[in-house]
Amino acid sequence: MAYDSASLDKPLEALKAFDWGGDAAPLQAIDAAVIAVHADPAARANLEKRLAGLLGAGTSQPVTEYVCRKLSMIGTAASVPTLAALLPEKDHSHMARFALERIAAPEAAAALRQALAAVQGDLKIGMISSLAGRGDAACVPMLAGLLAGESRTAVAAADALGRIHTPEAVQVLAAATSIGDKPAAAAIVNARLACAESLLRQGKRPEALSVYNSIAAGSEPTASFTRLAAERGILACLDTTTSP
Amino acid sequence: MRRFARRFHGAVALTAPLVALVCHACLACVTQRVVTAAEAAPQNAVQMAVVFLAKDDVAQRSIGLDRIRYGTKGEAATRTFASLLPTLAPGRQIELLAALADRGDHTAVAAAVALAGTSTDEAVKAAAVRCIGAIGGAAEVRVLLQSLTASDLEKAAARRGLVVVGGQNTVAAIMAAAKSAEPGVRATLLEILADRRERSALADIAAAASDDNAVVRTAAMRSLGRMGGPDQVAAMVQGVLKAAAGAERDEAERSLVVVCTQNSGKDLAAALFLKQFKSIDDSSCETLLPTVGRVGGLAAVAIVEGMIADPDAAKRKLGLTALTRWPDASVSERLLDLLGKAKDPAERELLLGSLIRIAPLPDNKLNDKQKLELLEKTMALCQRDEDRRRVLERANAIRMIETLRFVVPYLEDPNLAEPACLSVVELAHHRNLRDAHKDEFTKALDRVLALTKNEELLERASRYKEGQTWERKKPAAKG
Numbered sequence: 092m093a094y095d096s097a098s099l100d101k102p103l104e105a106l107k108a109f110d111w112g113g114d115a116a117p118l119q120a121i122d123a124a125v126i127a128v129h130a131d132p133a134a135r136a137n138l139e140k141r142l143a144g145l146l147g148a149g150t151s152q153p154v155t156e157y158v159c160r161k162l163s164m165i166g167t168a169a170s171v172p173t174l175a176a177l178l179p180e181k182d183h184s185h186m187a188r189f190a191l192e193r194i195a196a197p198e199a200a201a202a203l204r205q206a207l208a209a210v211q212g213d214l215k216i217g218m219i220s221s222l223a224g225r226g227d228a229a230c231v232p233m234l235a236g237l238l239a240g241e242s243r244t245a246v247a248a249a250d251a252l253g254r255i256h257t258p259e260a261v262q263v264l265a266a267a268t269s270i271g272d273k274p275a276a277a278a279i280v281n282a283r284l285a286c287a288e289s290l291l292r293q294g295k296r297p298e299a300l301s302v303y304n305s306i307a308a309g310s311e312p313t314a315s316f317t318r319l320a321a322e323r324g325i326l327a328c329l330d331t332t333t334s335p
Numbered sequence: 336m337r338r339f340a341r342r343f344h345g346a347v348a349l350t351a352p353l354v355a356l357v358c359h360a361c362l363a364c365v366t367q368r369v370v371t372a373a374e375a376a377p378q379n380a381v382q383m384a385v386v387f388l389a390k391d392d393v394a395q396r397s398i399g400l401d402r403i404r405y406g407t408k409g410e411a412a413t414r415t416f417a418s419l420l421p422t423l424a425p426g427r428q429i430e431l432l433a434a435l436a437d438r439g440d441h442t443a444v445a446a447a448v449a450l451a452g453t454s455t456d457e458a459v460k461a462a463a464v465r466c467i468g469a470i471g472g473a474a475e476v477r478v479l480l481q482s483l484t485a486s487d488l489e490k491a492a493a494r495r496g497l498v499v500v501g502g503q504n505t506v507a508a509i510m511a512a513a514k515s516a517e518p519g520v521r522a523t524l525l526e527i528l529a530d531r532r533e534r535s536a537l538a539d540i541a542a543a544a545s546d547d548n549a550v551v552r553t554a555a556m557r558s559l560g561r562m563g564g565p566d567q568v569a570a571m572v573q574g575v576l577k578a579a580a581g582a583e584r585d586e587a588e589r590s591l592v593v594v595c596t597q598n599s600g601k602d603l604a605a606a607l608f609l610k611q612f613k614s615i616d617d618s619s620c621e622t623l624l625p626t627v628g629r630v631g632g633l634a635a636v637a638i639v640e641g642m643i644a645d646p647d648a649a650k651r652k653l654g655l656t657a658l659t660r661w662p663d664a665s666v667s668e669r670l671l672d673l674l675g676k677a678k679d680p681a682e683r684e685l686l687l688g689s690l691i692r693i694a695p696l697p698d699n700k701l702n703d704k705q706k707l708e709l710l711e712k713t714m715a716l717c718q719r720d721e722d723r724r725r726v727l728e729r730a731n732a733i734r735m736i737e738t739l740r741f742v743v744p745y746l747e748d749p750n751l752a753e754p755a756c757l758s759v760v761e762l763a764h765h766r767n768l769r770d771a772h773k774d775e776f777t778k779a780l781d782r783v784l785a786l787t788k789n790e791e792l793l794e795r796a797s798r799y800k801e802g803q804t805w806e807r808k809k810p811a812a813k814g
Binding site for chain 2: 315316319322323325326327329330331332333
């Protein structure tokens with residue numbers, strides 16, 4: 092089905108009044124348009140612009156959610172400023188992250204990093220989660236700075252570093268083993284295991300072995316299952332007869 | 336623990352390079368010291384796995400066993416692991432045998448065979464046999480066969496082992512044993528061949544269907560029922576004919592019916608069976624009649640109709656018998672037709688008995704209304720109270736209110752009141768039916784209470800009338 096911008100006038104107008112549980116039939120034309128613009132960059136840009144234009148102050152949560160879901164599929168750098176403006180807003184931050192986490196443009200990651208420095212509490216943890224979801228290596232120094240901070244944020248940062256698992260992330264986590272906060276310390280060990288598993292999967296046995304050995308021989312109190320996981324990892328690293 | 340350590344040291348003599356490492360592990364056990372993987376260095380994966388096998392902690396052992404199962408590839412590693420078997424305690428032997436079985440390396444089979452032969456622990460022997468089945472080949476069939484006559488645990492392991500054991504010539508070895516072993520083992524092997532879906536063994540299994548030993552015959556027929564096809568029909572017919580009347584023949588018939596109605600090539604198999612049926616002598620023909628009925632279908636009807644139309648009275652009787660043994664009510668109209676025309680009392684009784692039998696059969700051929708209609712038509716053709724009584728007794732298998740209405744008038748016939756009372760009570764037994772038509776049942780049960788002298792029926796009728804339940808007495812246990 093070809094994309095026809097004019098045919099979306101009424102559905103987009105109807106979208107402004109959309110509420111959860113209401114009649115979603117008028118939105119079907121927008122859903123179809125999102126599919127139709129897939130291989131048509133010009134049409135895609137047009138639809139993206141019209142959808143992003145609906146976001147902003149005064150836009151309801153149901154409409155914001157719907158638009159962000161569509162932008163997560165067709166969004167580009169052009170939508171980033173509009174979405175970034177929603178990141179500090181308590182009611183819209185989550186859906187803005189939902190879109191920015193999935194928009195491939197580096198501007199989207201940059202917007203999340205910028206917001207990470209600016210927001211606090213749950214919103215900050217949300218930014219950490221989205222940056223981890225993108226596997227954003229550039230945020231590793233920022234996350235490193237959070238490991239010694241407030242407990243919940245530190246746990247989220249450690250988890251994110253484990254998901255990003257770049258060599259820099261491995262180094263940051265190795266240097267953070269003296270952190271006293273128990274939940275954060277446990278999250279750091281888990282993250283280090285995640286990094287080691289990743290290294291092993293990539294065939295980087297010596298690097299993975301180093302992490303596993305460090306965990307297994309660590310003097311800090313470690314849960315027995317963590318030690319078991321490390322020992323299992325060591326065996327897997329030593330076993331060169333099988334692919335990781 | 337010290338005894339275990341000594342045994343472990345003994346084993347390590349076989350694997351000299353591991354001595355230092357394993358001693359370390361034993362020391363750790365004795366002193367209860369926690370040895371981490373890092374402390375065990377320098378090491379390789381095989382040595383590490385051995386260390387973990389010696390741990391007291393089951394989770395740590397599972398790490399080593401996991402590596403034996405899925406990692407540390409190579410025959411040398413397998414030999415190292417297998418060499419530990421004689422040195423371990425029974426529980427650990429079982430763990431290692433299971434891991435070696437999953438590992439799938441034939442190199443360990445000699446150690447498993449040795450342990451199966453020397454261990455006095457039944458569970459260990461069974462685990463060893465399971466391992467042999469998993470990683471063995473034709474050469475190990477002999478060992479597995481020996482275990483078929485051992486304890487139940489080992490026997491079950493051997494049976495499973497013979498199903499899964501691979502390798503060239505394995506099937507030939509099993510088939511050879513299936514011809515020459517003692518009957519119990521032969522029967523087991525025939526079933527094992529079916530479990531393995533060994534189509535190459537079908538000819539041998541088919542030959543065993545006519546064996547002189549009933550256990551062997553039964554196993555052969557059962558196996559053919561699972562994987563036989565048109566090529567085995569002739570042998571299966573001989574198997575049915577040779578089977579002793581009763582349970583053996585019944586099971587043999589069922590196997591043949593499965594081949595003719597469910598297995599691959601079923602239509603051809605059914606055609607071949609019916610063709611063979613037409614060509615056999617009368618006594619065999621009579622034996623196979625129930626199978627013809629069970630196979631059913633238009634071709635079977637045609638054969639039976641041909642026999643009924645035969646001027647030879649004996650043939651006609653066989654045809655009628657076949658029709659009266661039909662497995663469902665699809666021939667009911669034909670039976671009614673024949674009954675309406677029958678003059679010979681014996682023939683009438685045969686046909687009537689069949690109609691009374693098949694009318695309420697719980698198959699998909701007739702709905703309840705049609706079943707009752709058939710029974711009513713049959714009742715109309717009855718000339719003796721004896722037959723009417725059978726109809727009334729059979730009626731209660733059709734659980735609907737119309738059946739009650741059919742039965743109730745017979746309560747007033749002194750010759751038929753008792754079977755009618757029984758059917759009223761049986762129908763009232765079903766609470767949903769009874770509660771949905773409470774007034775009608777109350778009236779009918781009042782008549783039963785007034786008429787019957789049977790104490791059980793009196794008790795049941797009273798209870799049902801009061802909305803109470805009644806528990807059917809269980810038949811007394813035999814012996």
